Amino acid sequence: MICPKCKARIVDDAKFCSYCGERISSYEDPFASYRDHSLDKDKMSYSQTDKKEIHYVDSPRDKQQLKIDNRFSYLAIFLSIMAIPLCFFNWGLGLLLAFVAFVLCLVNVKRASNGVKVASLLVSIFGGVITIIVSTFLIVFSLQLVLDNGYSTTVGNYLKDSFMTGYQEYKIYGNWVTEDNQLLYLSDERDCYYLYLDRKNTTNQYLTGSIEVDDGYLLSNDGDRIYADGDYYYYWVDTSFNKEYIEENSSLSSYFQNGFLLKLDKKDQNSMILFSPFTMESMEFKREQSTV
Numbered sequence: 617m618i619c620p621k622c623k624a625r626i627v628d629d630a631k632f633c634s635y636c637g638e639r640i641s642s643y644e645d646p647f648a649s650y651r652d653h654s655l656d657k658d659k660m661s662y663s664q665t666d667k668k669e670i671h672y673v674d675s676p677r678d679k680q681q682l683k684i685d686n687r688f689s690y691l692a693i694f695l696s697i698m699a700i701p702l703c704f705f706n707w708g709l710g711l712l713l714a715f716v717a718f719v720l721c722l723v724n725v726k727r728a729s730n731g732v733k734v735a736s737l738l739v740s741i742f743g744g745v746i747t748i749i750v751s752t753f754l755i756v757f758s759l760q761l762v763l764d765n766g767y768s769t770t771v772g773n774y775l776k777d778s779f780m781t782g783y784q785e786y787k788i789y790g791n792w793v794t795e796d797n798q799l800l801y802l803s804d805e806r807d808c809y810y811l812y813l814d815r816k817n818t819t820n821q822y823l824t825g826s827i828e829v830d831d832g833y834l835l836s837n838d839g840d841r842i843y844a845d846g847d848y849y850y851y852w853v854d855t856s857f858n859k860e861y862i863e864e865n866s867s868l869s870s871y872f873q874n875g876f877l878l879k880l881d882k883k884d885q886n887s888m889i890l891f892s893p894f895t896m897e898s899m900e901f902k903r904e905q906s907t908v
């Protein structure tokens with residue numbers, strides 16, 4: 617017997633081809649009378665009007681789970697923001713807090729909602745960068761400096777003194793009086809000085825000359841410049857065209873011939889010391905409110 621499909625030789629009374637599985641036409645299905653032909657494929661289709669739209673609603677448990685997950689991201693945002701001001705009090709704790717905030721953000725990144733996830737990432741990265749920058753500046757500012765004269769200070773205080781010395785310079789100008797009733801007048805507009813032996817007599821018995829004021833004091837030609845110490849702001853005053861109108865001999869001219877150092881009191885800026893590094897002599901002044 618030959619299979620009508622694959623043309624293979626099979627046994628004469630075979631019901632199916634043993635090679636391709638084709639049913640031989642002489643085979644009769646013994647269960648044909650029991651089959652339900654009403655379940656045909658075309659009768660199983662449903663019209664679109666019979667279909668119902670299904671809405672999925674988050675259960676209260678899902679909502680609660682989402683809220684709990686977002687709390688870690690909210691905490692990361694809060695810690696990132698707080699790390700920045702904390703650096704000014706303790707830069708080590710500020711860095712630690714920023715690191716903890718970033719770790720919390722990464723741990724919760726898969727559980728948080730999209731908006732909270734993005735916000736926490738941005739804030740934690742921004743807060744971490746700012747915290748690192750601020751901490752770096754604070755570390756540098758805390759480094760110790762020892763100047764040529766042995767005065768020790770920090771980098772931050774040195775920069776602060778250099779700024780404050782320039783800011784307070786205008787306060788050295790005006791009228792200053794010693795306990796001996798001598799009057800020193802420093803003019804910013806005319807760049808000159810007058811030193812009167814008697815503040816009540818400003819017509820004679822005086823020294824005068826031109827001045828040029830520099831913030832700070834150069835300790836040596838190639839050395840450090842000191843702007844202040846713990847008590848005073850420093851101002852170096854170069855003098856030129858010095859003239860002396862004093863009848864009797866006086867040692868006051870030695871203060872002004874080669875320039876002098878002014879030391880303005882930080883706490884009481886109505887007090888000032890005039891110091892001559894060449895003669896190692898000094899004069900103490902108090903501010904006089906009257907004009908010359």
